[in-house]
Amino acid sequence: MKIILTIIASSIVLLIHTSSIYAALLTFDDQVNGTSSYSYDGDDDGNDDVVFSTTSPMGFSSVGPGPNMSFINEPGIVGMTNLNPDLRVDFTYGGVDNLTFSFAISFTMVENQYGVNFTIYDSNDVILATTHQTAGFTKPDGQNNSDYPEAVVSLDFSGTASYALFDFDSEAYAYIIDNFTGTFGSKEVVSNEVKSRTASIPTLTDYGIILLFLCLSFAGLSRIRTNRVKPCEL
Numbered sequence: 001m002k003i004i005l006t007i008i009a010s011s012i013v014l015l016i017h018t019s020s021i022y023a024a025l026l027t028f029d030d031q032v033n034g035t036s037s038y039s040y041d042g043d044d045d046g047n048d049d050v051v052f053s054t055t056s057p058m059g060f061s062s063v064g065p066g067p068n069m070s071f072i073n074e075p076g077i078v079g080m081t082n083l084n085p086d087l088r089v090d091f092t093y094g095g096v097d098n099l100t101f102s103f104a105i106s107f108t109m110v111e112n113q114y115g116v117n118f119t120i121y122d123s124n125d126v127i128l129a130t131t132h133q134t135a136g137f138t139k140p141d142g143q144n145n146s147d148y149p150e151a152v153v154s155l156d157f158s159g160t161a162s163y164a165l166f167d168f169d170s171e172a173y174a175y176i177i178d179n180f181t182g183t184f185g186s187k188e189v190v191s192n193e194v195k196s197r198t199a200s201i202p203t204l205t206d207y208g209i210i211l212l213f214l215c216l217s218f219a220g221l222s223r224i225r226t227n228r229v230k231p232c233e234l
C-alpha cells in the first residue's frame, strides 16, 4: 500500500512538473507598432507557437493606458474595438487547461458594464469555453483609481484549443491586452521578457498609426468625454 501511495504521489509531482514547463507568459515587450500580427516562438526553433492577429487595417499599437494600472504593464497589444472579433490568437501546437490575460478598455464613463467576450475553440470550430468579463477601476496605489477600467480573464477549458477570439465591446473604443498566460507551444519556459528586445525604427506609416491611436483611443476620446483630462500628449 505504501509503495502504491508513493507511486501515485510521484506521478502527481511529475504531472505538475511536466505541465509547468510548458506554461508561457507573453508580455508583448517586443510588440511593434503598426503590425497586424504578433508571433511568439518560445524555443526559437523557427516555428511560431502562438500568433496573435487582427483584420483591422490599422494593425496594432503598443501605446495604451499608461503606468497607473494594476494589471497592465505597457507595452501590450492595443487595438480598436469596432470589429468582431477584434483580435484572434492561434496555437500552432494546441493549448490546454487554461488561458489567462489582463485587459483594459478606454471607456471611463461607467465601469463593470463593458469588457470582452473571450471564446476558445478547438480545431473543428467547436467552442470549448466562453466568457464575458467586464472591466472596472482598480486602485494601483491602494487609494486612487486606475486611469482606465481593467480586469483579468482566466478561463479553464477541456480539450485542445486551436484558437481563441476576443471581441471587445465596441463602446470601449480601444483595448489593450497584456500578460497572456497559457499552456501551449513546444518547449518554451517562462517569458519572452528574457528574449532580446528588438529595437524598431517606425516608418512614416507607423507614425501615423501611432498618432491616431494616441489621440483617438486611450489618450483622447474617453478622457475628453469625462472632462477630466489632459490633452493628447503629442
Ligand SMILES: [Ca+2]
Residues within 6 Å of the ligand: 027, 028, 029, 072, 073, 074, 075, 076, 178, 179
Ligand atoms: Ca507588457
Ligand SMILES: [Ca+2]
Residues within 6 Å of the ligand: 041, 042, 043, 044, 045, 046, 047, 048, 049, 186, 187
Ligand atoms: Ca517554436
Ligand SMILES: [Ca+2]
Residues within 6 Å of the ligand: 081, 082, 083, 084, 085, 086, 167, 168, 169, 170
Ligand atoms: Ca468588438
